[in-house]
Structures are given as C-alpha cells and as structure tokens.
Amino acid sequence: MKLPDNLLFSIFQDQDARIKKALSEKTLDIATGRRIRALSEDPPTTYNVIELKKEIAQLSQHSQNRLFADTNLTYADFTLGKMEDTIKNLYADLLRAKNSATLSADQLVALSEGFEQSNRQLLDRVNERLGQNYLFGGSTLTVKPFDENTLNYQAGTEDFEVWISENSKVSVFLEGRRVFKTNLYISLATFNSPTDNFTSAGSIVLQIGANTYTVNYGGAGEPQNIEELANYINSNFGDKIQAFVSTNPDGTYSLALSTKDLSADIQFVSITGDLSAGFENPNILQVVKRVKDKLGNGIYPDEFDLFSLNRSYDIVAMRRSEVGSVLSVVKNLQPTQENLDLVLKKQKSDLEDADISESIMEYTRYKIAYEALMRIVADQKDLTILRYI
Template sequence: MRISTGQMFQQNTKSILNNQSAANKTLQQLASGKRVNTAGDDPVASIAIDNLSQKNVQVSQYIKNIDYAKNHLSIAESKLGSADSLMTTMRGQFLQGINGSLTAADRQIIADEMKSNLKELLAIANSQDESGNYLFSGFKINSKPFAFDTSGAMVYSGDSGQRTSNVSTQVQIGINAPGDSAFMKAPNAMGDYGVNYLASQQGDFTVDSAKIVSAGSHVPDTYTFNFIPNAPGVDLQVLNSSAAIVATVVNFDANTPVNFNGIEVKLSGIPVSGDSFTMQPLNEVSIFDSLNQAITLLEDPSAANSPQGKSKLAQLLNDIDSGQNQVSIARSNTGTGLKSLESISASHDEEQIVNQSALSLLEDLDYSAAITEYEKQKLALNAVSSVFSKVGSTSLFDFI
C-alpha cells in the first residue's frame, strides 16, 4: 500500500501532538501535585472530589459559626456569673441591714452600698459585645434593654428572641440569653399571687403561698383579706375587688389553708383583729424590682422592724432567691450551649480529617509513577520526532 507524502506528514504530526499533549498533562500534574485537575482527567473521581470539597467548605463555615457562637456565649456566661456573684453579695447585705441592733444610719450605709451594687448589676444586664450589640436584648440588639422608670420599676425594652447559629446540618444553637427570661421572669416563689402587706399590720404573720389549685374555677382578681374579732381569736373574710365577700373562715387557724375561687392560700404566724392585706395575680418577679424594694425597706426606719416590714422581708428574701436562681439557670443554659459547641466542633474536626484523607486518595499524585510516566512519554516523543525528521527529509533523488 502506498502512503502519500501528505498522509505521512499528517500521521506523524498527529502522533507528535498526542505525545506532546500527554507529556504536558503529566507536567501539569507534577506542577500541581494533583492527579485530577479537570473533570476529563477522571470523571468519576472528579464528582467525588467536588462533593468532598463542598462538604469541607460547609464544615469550614460551621466552624466559623461555632467560633462566633462560642464568643457570644462565653461573654454571656461570664456576665451572668458576675451577676450571680453580685446578687449573693446584695442578699448578704440585705440580711445584714435588717439586723434589729443597727441604727438608721447604719442601715442607710448598707442601703447605699446596695444601690451601688444595683447600678453595677444594671450595667451587667446592659452589657454589649465587641460590635456594640446588647447581649441581653433578644432580637433588639440595638436597644438598651433595661432601665428604671420614674416610679422605680424596671422596664425591659428588649424582647424574648433567641438568636441562633447554624453549627451543623439541621442543628442550631442559641447564642444569647434573652434578658427578660434571665432577669425579669423569675417564678413567683409564693406561687400565682403576690401579697401587699399594709402599714396597719399588728400581728406577726406571713403568706407562705398563694397558688391556683383549680384552673376551671379560678377567678383572677385583687382580693382583700380582713381579720375581724371573734374572741378568743379572729375570723377571716376574703373580699373581691367589688368588696363582695367570697370566703369566710370562722375561728381562723393558720394551720388550715384558705380555699376560694380555685385558689389556695397558706399562712403562718398569728394575725390579730384589724390586720389586713391584699393579694393580686403575679406569676413572675423581677430581680431588679425585688432588690429595689429591699433597698427601700432598709431606708425606711419605721418599716424595717415593724410587723409589716418583717412580713415583707420574708417575701423579698424568697423573691431574691428566685431571681438569683433564674439568673443561675440562664447561666447554666449558656454553659450547656458552650459544652454542645465543643462536642460539635470536635466532630467537625474529625470530619475534616476524614474528608481530607479521602480527597488525598482521590486527587493526590503519585510522584514516582508520574515521573516514570513522563520519562516514557518524553522518550516516545523524542523517538517520534527523530523518525519523522529522518523520514521527512528522505527524497527519491537520494537513491538515483
């Protein structure tokens, strides 16, 4: 079979180009250190490499989110810890201040110390992060959450929003402690109602609990408890806000709970004729209001050691304990979040190692095999080029 000069040149040129392309591909692999640089190098491996790379990018983002969440939870945990310690100090100061042997001036000094600590507690509750966002304002990160109004009551300007961060597939972790749940919504230690002791009180008694025991028959209202004479003891009349009698207890005994309108009230101590107090619905108490009321009690010389003051004292101590426990719960929740983040972070680190190992197996180049292959390709290219140069320069006239 005869081969034309054109065919010869075409075939040899094609062979040289193919060998050059193979050698260039091997050189590219040697330069990058990767066996698979394009999908054409290994289509099946390329798909797996893309999937693993996407997973690594996702895991890297999760790790960044975890670092962000750790930072915010760590700050919140630290601030709540400081608040908890400050409350312990203020509770001790309050107990010191109600000592009957202290003078009015001594109590005022303790009250002033408590005021200073209360300002510090308020500053902690209004803490900001490194970006100037308020830690305890829920979603309203630009709103200062806590402030006392003109009447001395605490007003919360944040919301109950729980900000979250995506830290794993279908896993979100809260990165803040809403201020209302941490500082404003402590369960009322007395139950479902709050008590207002009156200055006219003469007997030594306290309300231990006031709870709803029958939701179906419960009638929420402000109730007045009047103790009226019935020698040798007293009777009790309970009136609603319309001054209508809703319960009467003849020969009142503090050992027996008072039940009316789905409410059970337990008292301790000995009331006397003429004593009275009111009761209104109250499910939650604010640690700020409790501490503020404690300071007010210390600053009133006539109230501190009065029957009313002693009854109020027992209630305030319970409210302060409940408020401090609520802050401790919020702190515990942030600690639980931090512990979860540590566990998830460790899992992501392991996942990255496994993914990187799989990527290495799929795409990393075996240098010894690649160099050997390149030498073979170079030898073949040189051989083809040499043959082509000799054949291409051959002419019939050389044999005439």
C-alpha cells in the same frame, strides 16, 4: 528490512501526537498541581469535587458560627457568675440586718446605699455588650435590654440563634426577660395591716404546670385577711406554693407568692375579690430595688425579702447552668468539625489534585518514549549528521 515511508510517517504521526499530548498533560499536572482543570475533562469527578466544595464551605460557616457561639456563651457564663457573687453578698448583708434588731434607721439607709450600688452593678451586667451586640438583648441585638429607670426589659422577645451544624442550632444572644425572670408574685392590692379583714370575698384560680388550684377567701369559714390567707395556702398547697405577708416600701402589706419548684411559674387564670387587681412579677433587678427601697425607708427586711434574694440567686445559678450545658456541647463539637474538615479536604484533594511524584515519573516515561520514537525514525531512514556535511 526498512518500513515504507508512508507507513513510517503514519506510525510517527500517531505516536507523536499521543506522546506529545501525554507530555503536555503531565506538564500541566506538574505546573498547576491539578489533575482536573475543566468540567469537560471528567464530568462525574468534577461534579463530586463541586459537591465536596459545597460541604467544605458549609462546614466552614458552621465552624465560624461555633466559634462565635463559644465566645458569646463563655462571656455570658462569666457575666452570670459575677451576678451570682453580687446577689450572694447582698443576701448575706440582708441576713445580718434581719437578724439584728438593733439597727437604727440611719444604718438601714446606709445598707440601702450598698444595695443601690450593687443594683447598678447588676444593671451593667444585664446590659453588657459584646462588640456592638447586647449579650442579653435577644434577637434585636443592638437594643439595650433593660431600662435604667424602670428596670423593665425592652429588647427582643426571643433568643438570637446560629446553626453550628446541619441539624443543630444554639442561642448566642439570650432573651433577657426569660433569663432574669423570677417566679415571685406580689399582690398589687395593699393593706394597712396583715390582719385587716377583706371587704370583698373572692378567689384566686392559678395554674402551675398542668395543675390548677383554687384558693377561696373572705367568705364564711375562709381566710379573712392576708395573714390567714398566707397560712391557709402554706397549709393546703405548701408542696406547690409558698405564701408570705410582705411589707412594701411604703409601709403597707401585700400577699406574696412563689412556686416551690425553682423552674415552675404561676399562671393566674382568674382573680376576684379584694385581690382582683392581680400580682406583679418583678425581675431580679426589681427584686433588689424593692429591698433597697424598703431599707432606704427604714423598714426592716422580712422573710419574703430573704426568700426573694435567695430565689434570685438560685435562678441566676440555674440560667448559668443552662448556658454551661450548651457551652459544653459547642466546645465538644470543635474536634468533630476539625476532623470532618480534614476528611472532606482529603477527599477533594484525591479527586482534584495531581500526584506530583507520579506525574514526574509519567512525564519522564513519556519523554523517553518520545526520544525512542525519534531514534526509530532515524534508524529506519538512516538519518545521521554525516549525510548533511
């Protein structure tokens, strides 16, 4: 029995629209490769896609920062390693000079020239640049860290940091004052002889960590000169402080102090008496220059000179170890970030991208259904080509 024309037309219209819509959607899926093409199509899914895009973009920035940090810290590690080698060689040269009592003034001057050349190399290292930015210039980036004449630090007061993950950041351009600071202290007050008596009694109140120490001198029963004062400090505070009598480049003498602990510093709370002018705290470049100036004036190195070079080497090695530790964290983060990137992109693809093979199958199925619909109509109306001949 044939269906009435109006019912057949109604069924045809409904099925024709549905199948054409499905064919159109699958055609677009195949052509664009996207299942979601507009926010209105599927708001919840689109929102999830947008959030995933934000996470992928943030991860991309963190990955770029990590690569940036990796490059900078690798070069910083290399530079500090070269400085270690230079200072180690200077220490060996100075040790030979100190153990030889037969060096002439000319030989000491020649040794001084070697120290001058090495210090220029060290200056080049601490003022090293990566691109347009100074490796040890801290947050100022483009300001040369160390003055070529005074050797004083003149750049940023803090490290330049970048975020390498949502919760962690690392320093990539280091603040050179901290990196090359020593815990060596030399009195600004000088004496013509280590045994010259103090003219004014006083005290040194200093702090190391959480502990405060008071050293009295010049009074009755107290050290009367810097030689006695150095011996007194070593005898009574030797587990925390090391004291020396050191010859200055001009031939005078100063009291020199350092901490026993490599990573500790001395904070001077108050100083009275002959030493009230305070203490200078040379950086590594200034330590080498001080020794160079002494040798150039024909003055034999003393125990403090050897100690200061050895301490400078230890400090550079410690800073290099710190850089290496951070560099290890940065490098270990790479596979984690790469895996997370793959996961996020897979999640985004699952939500956003069309399954091409499935879409082709669906397209074929809808096409067959449309052809079947046309055959049904043709059969119901007995439409053949012979009726039109």
